[in-house]
Amino acid sequence: MKTELLYSGKAKQMYATEDPTVLWVEYMDQATALNGKKKVQIEGKGALNRQISSLLFEELNANGFATHYLKTLDANTMLVRRVEMVKLEAVVRNFASGSFARKFQTANLLPLRPAVHEFYYKSDALDDPFINSEQAIALGLADAATIAEMHRQSDAVNAYLTARFDGIGIDLVDFKLEFGTLPDGTLILADELSPDNFRLVDQATGQSLDKDVFRKDLGPLQPVYQTVLDRLKGAQHV
Numbered sequence: 123m124k125t126e127l128l129y130s131g132k133a134k135q136m137y138a139t140e141d142p143t144v145l146w147v148e149y150m151d152q153a154t155a156l157n158g159k160k161k162v163q164i165e166g167k168g169a170l171n172r173q174i175s176s177l178l179f180e181e182l183n184a185n186g187f188a189t190h191y192l193k194t195l196d197a198n199t200m201l202v203r204r205v206e207m208v209k210l211e212a213v214v215r216n217f218a219s220g221s222f223a224r225k226f227q228t229a230n231l232l233p234l235r236p237a238v239h240e241f242y243y244k245s246d247a248l249d250d251p252f253i254n255s256e257q258a259i260a261l262g263l264a265d266a267a268t269i270a271e272m273h274r275q276s277d278a279v280n281a282y283l284t285a286r287f288d289g290i291g292i293d294l295v296d297f298k299l300e301f302g303t304l305p306d307g308t309l310i311l312a313d314e315l316s317p318d319n320f321r322l323v324d325q326a327t328g329q330s331l332d333k334d335v336f337r338k339d340l341g342p343l344q345p346v347y348q349t350v351l352d353r354l355k356g357a358q359h360v
């Protein structure tokens with residue numbers, strides 16, 4: 123059972139459990155953009171993100187990736203291994219979009235080969251600024267070995283997910299991962315795997331199948347996330 127509420131974030135609530143190595147994660151119906159400045163409740167979003175995350179974490183675990191995912195409890199809840207989070211967001215980009223396309227004034231969805239890896243410093247107070255490896259190491263946010271391991275694991279996750287989404291007619295444009303360390307120092311994939319953190323584009327229609335629908339007010343988000351879940355389940359890999 124859950125015990126104390128440890129953290130209430132923008133998308134999830136993290137609770138302690140009787141087992142100090144295990145966290146109880148509840149996915150909320152809240153949608154935010156612009157670092158929380160745009161915020162609404164979307165019924166069903168938490169359950170959809172939980173289902174998509176569970177499905178993808180189960181596949182990654184089954185394919186030899188080390189992740190925090192343990193098991194699903196109910197519609198909005200999963201259990202995960204508690205880790206010490208690395209205060210860096212690892213973004214991988216296969217096509218130019220979002221802040222990258224704005225910064226470099228590229229065509230939207232310009233292919234990026236090899237994929238571009240970026241880090242952002244997880245700091246709400248600073249608005250999650252871009253940070254390079256040397257800056258992160260100098261600030262003591264991670265050591266060089268951890269940075270290299272995050273790069274290696276992000277590449278492997280990208281290869282898996284790119285092929286997985288391609289198999290259901292979706293381009294994985296870019297995404298954000300978070301990592302954490304177990305007490306023995308092992309780095310594992312944590313947080314969530316959902317369209318809140320991925321940019322996904324329907325190969326047939328060019329339609330956005332992710333949080334850009336909310337960011338850009340393109341229509342209701344719930345049916346779009348349901349489409350992603352249905353397609354993933356239609357071609358389940360575990």
Ligand code: ADP
Binds near residue numbers: 205206314
């Ligand atoms: P935010 O902090 O951006 O508002 P969330 O609402 O998703 O995001 O909150 C989830 C929080 O839990 C994040 O700070 C994330 O880094 C952290 N977290 C994710 N997985 C784990 C884990 N396995 N152990 C400890 N903390 C985690």
Ligand code: UDP
Binds near residue numbers: 222
């Ligand atoms: N992303 C995220 N959380 C953040 C910032 C970015 O999940 O706090 C994801 C986002 O969904 C996209 C990728 O990281 O898939 C790259 O985002 P970008 O830098 O283009 O920023 P945006 O324009 O989305 O704010």
